[in-house]
Amino acid sequence: MSEQGVTPQSVDFSAWYNDIVVKADLVDNPERTPVRGCMIIKPYGYELWEAIRQGLDKRFKATGHQNAYFPLFIPMSFLQREAEHVEGFAPELAVVTHGGGKELEEPYVVRPTSETIIGDAMSRWIQSYRDLPLLLNQWANVVRWEKRTRPFLRTSEFLWQEGHTAHATYEDAQAETLRMLDIYAEFAIHEAAIPVIKGQKSEQEKFAGALASYTIEAMMGDGRALQAGTSHNLGQNFAKAFNIQYVDESNKLQYCWTTSWGVSTRMIGAIIMAHGDDKGLRLPPRLAPIQVVIVPIYRNDDEKSRVMPVVERLAAELQDAGLRLHVDRRENLSPGFKYNDWEMRGVPVRLEVGPRDVDNNKAALARRDILGKEGKQFVDQAGIVDTVRQLLEDIQASLLRQATEFRDGRLHEVVGDYDRFIDIIRGGEWALTWFSGDAEGEAKIKADAQAVSRCFPLEQPYAGESGPCIVTGQMTDRMAYFAKAY
Amino acid sequence: MSEQGVTPQSVDFSAWYNDIVVKADLVDNPERTPVRGCMIIKPYGYELWEAIRQGLDKRFKATGHQNAYFPLFIPMSFLQREAEHVEGFAPELAVVTHGGGKELEEPYVVRPTSETIIGDAMSRWIQSYRDLPLLLNQWANVVRWEKRTRPFLRTSEFLWQEGHTAHATYEDAQAETLRMLDIYAEFAIHEAAIPVIKGQKSEQEKFAGALASYTIEAMMGDGRALQAGTSHNLGQNFAKAFNIQYVDESNKLQYCWTTSWGVSTRMIGAIIMAHGDDKGLRLPPRLAPIQVVIVPIYRNDDEKSRVMPVVERLAAELQDAGLRLHVDRRENLSPGFKYNDWEMRGVPVRLEVGPRDVDNNKAALARRDILGKEGKQFVDQAGIVDTVRQLLEDIQASLLRQATEFRDGRLHEVVGDYDRFIDIIRGGEWALTWFSGDAEGEAKIKADAQAVSRCFPLEQPYAGESGPCIVTGQMTDRMAYFAKAY
Numbered sequence: 001m002s003e004q005g006v007t008p009q010s011v012d013f014s015a016w017y018n019d020i021v022v023k024a025d026l027v028d029n030p031e032r033t034p035v036r037g038c039m040i041i042k043p044y045g046y047e048l049w050e051a052i053r054q055g056l057d058k059r060f061k062a063t064g065h066q067n068a069y070f071p072l073f074i075p076m077s078f079l080q081r082e083a084e085h086v087e088g089f090a091p092e093l094a095v096v097t098h099g100g101g102k103e104l105e106e107p108y109v110v111r112p113t114s115e116t117i118i119g120d121a122m123s124r125w126i127q128s129y130r131d132l133p134l135l136l137n138q139w140a141n142v143v144r145w146e147k148r149t150r151p152f153l154r155t156s157e158f159l160w161q162e163g164h165t166a167h168a169t170y171e172d173a174q175a176e177t178l179r180m181l182d183i184y185a186e187f188a189i190h191e192a193a194i195p196v197i198k199g200q201k202s203e204q205e206k207f208a209g210a211l212a213s214y215t216i217e218a219m220m221g222d223g224r225a226l227q228a229g230t231s232h233n234l235g236q237n238f239a240k241a242f243n244i245q246y247v248d249e250s251n252k253l254q255y256c257w258t259t260s261w262g263v264s265t266r267m268i269g270a271i272i273m274a275h276g277d278d279k280g281l282r283l284p285p286r287l288a289p290i291q292v293v294i295v296p297i298y299r300n301d302d303e304k305s306r307v308m309p310v311v312e313r314l315a316a317e318l319q320d321a322g323l324r325l326h327v328d329r330r331e332n333l334s335p336g337f338k339y340n341d342w343e344m345r346g347v348p349v350r351l352e353v354g355p356r357d358v359d360n361n362k363a364a365l366a367r368r369d370i371l372g373k374e375g376k377q378f379v380d381q382a383g384i385v386d387t388v389r390q391l392l393e394d395i396q397a398s399l400l401r402q403a404t405e406f407r408d409g410r411l412h413e414v415v416g417d418y419d420r421f422i423d424i425i426r427g428g429e430w431a432l433t434w435f436s437g438d439a440e441g442e443a444k445i446k447a448d449a450q451a452v453s454r455c456f457p458l459e460q461p462y463a464g465e466s467g468p469c470i471v472t473g474q475m476t477d478r479m480a481y482f483a484k485a486y
Numbered sequence: 487m488s489e490q491g492v493t494p495q496s497v498d499f500s501a502w503y504n505d506i507v508v509k510a511d512l513v514d515n516p517e518r519t520p521v522r523g524c525m526i527i528k529p530y531g532y533e534l535w536e537a538i539r540q541g542l543d544k545r546f547k548a549t550g551h552q553n554a555y556f557p558l559f560i561p562m563s564f565l566q567r568e569a570e571h572v573e574g575f576a577p578e579l580a581v582v583t584h585g586g587g588k589e590l591e592e593p594y595v596v597r598p599t600s601e602t603i604i605g606d607a608m609s610r611w612i613q614s615y616r617d618l619p620l621l622l623n624q625w626a627n628v629v630r631w632e633k634r635t636r637p638f639l640r641t642s643e644f645l646w647q648e649g650h651t652a653h654a655t656y657e658d659a660q661a662e663t664l665r666m667l668d669i670y671a672e673f674a675i676h677e678a679a680i681p682v683i684k685g686q687k688s689e690q691e692k693f694a695g696a697l698a699s700y701t702i703e704a705m706m707g708d709g710r711a712l713q714a715g716t717s718h719n720l721g722q723n724f725a726k727a728f729n730i731q732y733v734d735e736s737n738k739l740q741y742c743w744t745t746s747w748g749v750s751t752r753m754i755g756a757i758i759m760a761h762g763d764d765k766g767l768r769l770p771p772r773l774a775p776i777q778v779v780i781v782p783i784y785r786n787d788d789e790k791s792r793v794m795p796v797v798e799r800l801a802a803e804l805q806d807a808g809l810r811l812h813v814d815r816r817e818n819l820s821p822g823f824k825y826n827d828w829e830m831r832g833v834p835v836r837l838e839v840g841p842r843d844v845d846n847n848k849a850a851l852a853r854r855d856i857l858g859k860e861g862k863q864f865v866d867q868a869g870i871v872d873t874v875r876q877l878l879e880d881i882q883a884s885l886l887r888q889a890t891e892f893r894d895g896r897l898h899e900v901v902g903d904y905d906r907f908i909d910i911i912r913g914g915e916w917a918l919t920w921f922s923g924d925a926e927g928e929a930k931i932k933a934d935a936q937a938v939s940r941c942f943p944l945e946q947p948y949a950g951e952s953g954p955c956i957v958t959g960q961m962t963d964r965m966a967y968f969a970k971a972y
Contacts, residue, residue, distance in 0.1 A: 032610055034564070035557040035594065036585075040607055043552035043622070050553065066529035067536065071521040072596075072627055072643050073580075078520070094559075095584040096596065099522075099642075100631030101577055108521065110558075110582065110596070121526055124518055136529070141558055141627065145586030156585075157558050 006344060008278040013222040017273060018150070021045075024281050024345045026268070027151040037149035037156030044345070045152075045268065047289035049159060052267050053139065055191045055287070056161060059183045065135040065163060070117050072141075073108035078116040081241040085115065088208020092144040094156075110143040115209065115234065115260055118164045119242035126166055126256060128247045133176065134166040152269035153226075153486050160264035166244055166256040170235070173257035177233040180261040181214045184229035192267065193284040193399040194218045194274045195407055196228055197481065199455025202437050207260075211235030217454045217481065219407040220273035223428035225454045225485040228270045231261035269486070274403050281346025282368050284399050285392040291324045292388055293347045295338045297354035306358050314351065314363065314384055321385040323392075343368060348395045349388060357381075365391060369398045411481075413461070414470065421470050425449040425482050432457070434467035435480035441471035445482060454481040492830060494764040499708040503759060504636070507531075510767050510831045512754070513637040523635035523642030530831070531754065533775035535645060538753050539625065541677045541773070542647060545669045551621040551649060556603050558627075559594035564602040567727040571601065574694020578630040580642075596629040601695065601720065601746055604650045605728035612652055612742060614733045619662065620652040638755035639712075639972050646750035652730055652742040656721070659743035663719040666747040667700045670715035678753065679770040679885040680704045680760045681893055682714055683967065685941025688923050693746075697721030703940045703967065705893040706759035709914035711940045711971040714756045717747035755972070760889050767832025768854050770885050771878040777810045778874055779833045781824045783840035796844050800837065800870055807871040809878075829854060834881045835874060843867075851877060855884045897967075899947070900956065907956050911935040911968050918943070920953035921966035927957035931968060940967040 006023050007015040022029050026045030033040050041049065057067070073096060079086045094110040097103060111117065118136065126134060139161050149155050163180060167173040181198055188196040196216035206213035210232040218228045238244065239255040248254050275282040285291050296311045298304040311327060318325045326347075328338050335352070342350055352364040363384065367375040379387050410429040414421045424431040426449055435441070435453060446452050456478045466477045492509050493501040508515050512531030519526050527535065543553070559582060565572045580596040583589060597603065604622065612620060625647050635641050649666060653659040667684055674682040682702035692699035696718040704714045724730065725741040734740050761768040771777050782797045784790040797813060804811045812833075814824050821838070828836055838850040849870065853861040865873050896915040900907045910917040912935055921927070921939060932938050942964045952963045 028607060028610070033557070034561055034603070034606055035559045038557035038559060039555075040557065041555040043554050046553050046555055049555075067532045068529050069525075069527040069532055069535075069645065071519070071524035071526065072629065073521045073524060075520055091587055093584075093586070094582050094594075096580050097583045098579075098581040100579070100633070108580075117520070120520055121514060124514070143558065147586070159555065 006280055009221060009276065010278060016276070020272065020276060020280055020344070021151045026272075030149070030151055037146050039151050039155045039157070041265070044289055048268055048271070048283070048287060049265055051287040051289065052263070053161070055187055056263060057139075059187060060137050060161075060163065063179065063183065065137045065165075068136050068138060069140070070114050070121065070138060072111055074111050074114070074117045076107050076109055078120065079109060081116065082209045082237055084237075085209035089113070089144070092146065094143045094145055111140070112142055112144045113260070113262070114138060114140070114162055115164065115238050116242065119238045119244055119258065122164075122166050122244045122256070122258070123242050126244060126246050129168055129249055132166060132168045132246060132256065133172060136165065137161055137163045152265050152272070155265075158265045160262050163259070163261040165259045166239070167258070168246065168248065168254070168256070170257050173233050173235075173259050177212070177214060177231045177259045177261070180259070181216065181229075181231040184216050184231065184261070184263060188216055188218065188228055189400065191284065191286045192271050192274070193396055193403060194228065194270055195400060195404040197455065197457050198459075199457040199481065201230075201455055202442060202453045202480065204439050204442050205452060207232045209234060209237050211237065215455050218270045218274055219403075219410065219430065220270070220486065221276060221406070222273070223410050223430070223483070225430065225481070225483040226266070226270050226273065227454075227485065228267055229261070229263040232259060234258045234260060275399055276346070279340075279371065280344030282399065283346035283348060285348045285396045288346065288348055289324060290326045290345075290347045291392055292318055292326075292349045292351055293342045294325065294327045294351045294353065295335055295342070296327070296329070297335050297352055303355045306355055307353055310358050310381070311353050314353065314381065317385055318388060321389070323385070323388065339366070343371070349391055351388070367391060367395055369395050369402070415467055416470070418470055421482070422449045425451045425484060428484060430454070430481050430483040432461070432479050432481050433470040434476050435478065436469035436472050436474055436476040437478075437480075438469065438472050441469065444471055449482070449484075451482055451484045454483050454485060456480045492766055495707060495762065496764060502762070506758065506762060506766055506830070507637045512758075516635070516637055523632050525637050525641050525643070527751070530775055534754055534757070534769070534773060535751055537773040537775065538749070539647070541673055542749060543625075545673060546623050546647075546649065549665065549669065551623045551651075554622050554624060555626070556600050556607065556624060558597055560597050560600070560603045562593050562595055564606065565595060567602065568695045568723055570723075571695035575599070575630070578632065580629045580631055597626070598628055598630045599746070599748070600624060600626070600648055601650065601724050602728065605724040605730055605744065608650075608652050608730045608742070608744070609728050612730060612732050615654055615735055618652060618654045618732060618742065619658060622651065623647055623649045638751050638758070641751075644751045646748050649745070649747040651745045652725070653744070654732065654734065654740070654742070656743050659719050659721075659745050663698070663700060663717045663745045663747070666745070667702065667717040670702050670717065670747070670749060674702055674704065674714055675886065677770065677772045678757050678760070679882055679889060680714065680756055681886060681890040683941065683943050684945075685943040685967065687941055688928060688939045688966065690925055690928050691938060693718045695720060695723050697723065701941050704756045704760055705889075705896065705916065706756070706972065707762060707892070708759070709896050709916070709969070711916065711967070711969040712752070712756050712759065713940075713971065714753055715747070715749040718745060720744045720746060761885055762832070765826070765857065766830030768885065769832035769834060771834045771882045774832065774834055775810060776812045776831075776833045777878055778804055778812075778835045778837055779828045780811065780813045780837045780839065781821055781828070782813070782815070783821050783838055789841045792841055792844050793839055796867070797839050800839065800849065800867060803871055804874060807875070809871070809874065825852075829857070835877055837874070853877060853881055855881050855888070901953055902956070904956055907968070908935045911937045911970060914970060916940070916967050916969040918947070918965050918967050919956040920962050921964065922955035922958050922960055922962040923964070923966075924955065924958050927955065930957055935968070935970075937968055937970045940969050940971060942966045
């Protein structure tokens with residue numbers, strides 16, 4: 001364990017994760033949280049979620065979506081209307097049987113997702129083609145009873161947004177499905193600095209009740225995949241189950257085509273595991289709750305009285321410029337301890353001001369993505385805002401570049417050689433291979449490698465060509481990624 | 487019923503409310519909402535909530551509070567640890583008895599409020615005086631099973647924020663309690679244009695488990711009172727129930743003093759009923775989802791081709807200036823219909839552009855708070871942003887002024903005359919009178935007037951003096967407001 005009590009990644013990635021989410025104050029210790037599998041998100045973790053929420057919400061609104069809010073409770077009978085949907089979610093339901101001191105006539109489930117209750121509302125709100133498209137989104141908590149839980153990655157309650165839209169045609173619904181996948185990918189890449197791969201899920205791995213599911217897949221620091229967001233073309237499945245109909249331009253009654261798409265607090269897990277290192281978190285500047293921490297350096301009251309006015313002035317300048325800033329004013333802690341502490345918490349830039357810096361009108365800037373002397377520079381106090389802004393942009397780009405290089409070094413194209421294919425996956429890397437999508441084939445791979453397909457990437461390297469499915473040998477026209485996953 | 491199908495306020499205030507929340511698209515029709523007593527908040531209503539949320543959140547953060555998130559579920563045993571608390575909430579609980587296909591060992595309640603689960607977390611997070619004050623807030627949904635529900639006013643599920651703080655001393659907790667009450671009042675007055683009265687609840691009316699509860703009380707358009715936000719000094723009640731302790735500067739273990747405070751989607755109901763008129767909503771400009779609606783006026787394609795470019799140009803100018811704007815591009819609807827529609831939805835300013843306006847470089851501005859010719863003016867297109875901004879400020883001030891005049895005309899001071907006191911309340915107005923706070927006395931007033939005390943206002947008209955309690959006759963030093971309430 002390091003001095004902060006965080007197991008190094010290189011020793012045990014999983015233990016590192018469990019340590020860092022608690023030590024960095026993202027969540028309360030799961031072992032002490034009194035509600036099974038539910039997390040307590042502490043302020044530092046919640047600020048990260050607020051930044052994610054803000055970044056996505058802005059994008060949803062810019063593309064014409066409106067937020068609304070639907071009930072937490074869903075009548076059990078609603079879930080049962082879409083056969084695959086209820087089958088998929090039944091084992092994970094929390095059920096309310098009593099309300100106001102009485103047993104309920106029909107039990108309610110706590111929403112695991114809201115296709116059904118929103119579908120029911122859509123059936124009332126949509127009359128004619130003029131009401132389409134209907135583009136809704138909801139920010140909410142959802143509950144899926146999980147046996148084994150880990151903060152952010154798999155919890156019985158989590159926070160998310162769920163988009164729900166209705167359209168006149170299959171083509172419109174498909175365009176929406178892919179538009180939102182693009183928005184997720186753009187957000188992940190540009191804000192979270194995670195080079196996700198967009199792709200389609202296999203029939204086995206798609207959402208319960210969907211026609212087709214799309215995903216953004218991210219590679220974590222241990223090589224595992226993490227599904228960081230999904231977008232589903234629901235076809236007419238929910239429209240038929242909930243009678244979502246419209247009168248078209250020639251006055252004929254038609255079923256709508258619907259979509260749904262979601263990103264959750266899992267994105268926080270993705271950020272932790274895509275960028276973290278042995279020292280702790282490394283947060284992308286665009287989402288970091290604290291972008292710059294100022295550590296004042298002094299050994300006595302005289303030095304303090306010279307250092308602090310400069311610290312306060314620089315802090316005010318940076319804050320006025322809209323940067324998210326924290327001054328570490330803690331007494332009785334050494335600068336070295338503070339450096340480690342803020343490095344562990346992933347703050348992108350540390351600004352140090354000591355007596356000599358005051359004399360020289362300088363300050364030291366240390367970047368979290370490059371530790372030690374190499375990442376430290378002495379800069380003029382004049383123009384500090386521009387200097388820090390530029391540095392934050394560099395770090396943002398550097399994190400994306402590092403994650404992309406890490407990912408690209410672990411993607412392997414395999415044709416025909418099943419044993420090598422399995423070895424790659426077992427070795428914790430990703431294999432891209434021809435895959436027919438066959439259910440039995442996918443089950444065999446699962447048995448051999450403890451992994452299923454992550455996605456058929458939208459960008460196919462040999463578009464228009466075919467090759468032999470890695471497991472069935474039959475010729476097929478799409479390649480898929482396989483990897484162990486969270 | 488008016489042409490929009492809204493019962494006039496003057497005919498039946500309650501029917502007006504029920505009509506307007508649906509017709510103005512704030513909520514889905516409650517009779518069609520499939521989950522008993524839960525609301526579906528439609529986009530127009532949710533935007534109003536987003537504005538409230540943003541306005542409050544900004545104020546909380548500016549006063550050092552941090553957002554966090556705690557579990558939706560609370561072990562039943564937690565509620566039972568504070569005797570008054572469980573007694574107050576037990577009849578309203580929704581209970582989860584099954585999860586993941588199995589019956590739970592201990593049932594969970596869906597949070598009706600989070601003092602208990604947050605108190606438990608505080609007991610782990612607070613060690614010493616250095617950890618105090620701990621200033622937390624949570625944006626969440628809560629559930630209180632209600633028999634009779636009305637959108638925004640009383641629903642089984644609602645959205646709110648709940649602040650929870652811990653302090654070293656009674657004085658600190660009391661200062662926080664009143665600070666947050668001030669923030670609520672300032673928000674209500676300046677953003678929602680509602681002249682609320684700050685006061686303390688009687689012992690009978692305080693929060694279950696609190697030492698003292700404070701409230702902001704608003705007068706609705708029918709004279710009834712509505713409690714629009716509350717702030718509670720919880721004393722050491724929850725600290726003792728959940729063992730929230732700290733080591734003080736002299737190394738002694740002490741119990742903390744805690745507070746909690748909340749504002750909910752009820753605030754939307756307050757805005758509707760404080761400002762609405764026979765025509766529908768009147769939204770305060772600072773919170774209105776749409777501040778300006780542009781209605782283009784033309785009778786044929788030629789006129790349309792001249793009008794629309796001006797509309798688009800003005801729309802772009804206003805939008806670029808950060809105003810929340812909507813252009814009503816609907817075809818086949820008369821301008822008159824559109825005027826009524828937007829008046830019903832409460833948009834503060836309507837901007838009309840017709841062919842003659844185009845010729846004269848003019849536009850018409852109609853204000854929602856003054857209907858008809860009196861509230862309409864023709865203005866230059868040049869400088870439209872400043873003109874509209876100024877008008878919005880005028881309307882904001884005018885709504886507050888109107889609500890204040892309305893309220894002040896219905897506040898009556900009564901000393902000694904019990905019959906007159908009861909008549910005032912029964913007549914739908916507010917009586918301010920000497921009140922000892924006596925429980926039996928309050929019960930008698932309730933029986934006689936179907937009303938209890940709203941609050942002892944913090945601003946007492948005769949501070950330092952005494953008078954005879956209106957019901958017991960004993961001398962007392964505080965006056966209280968009584969009124970029928972929502």
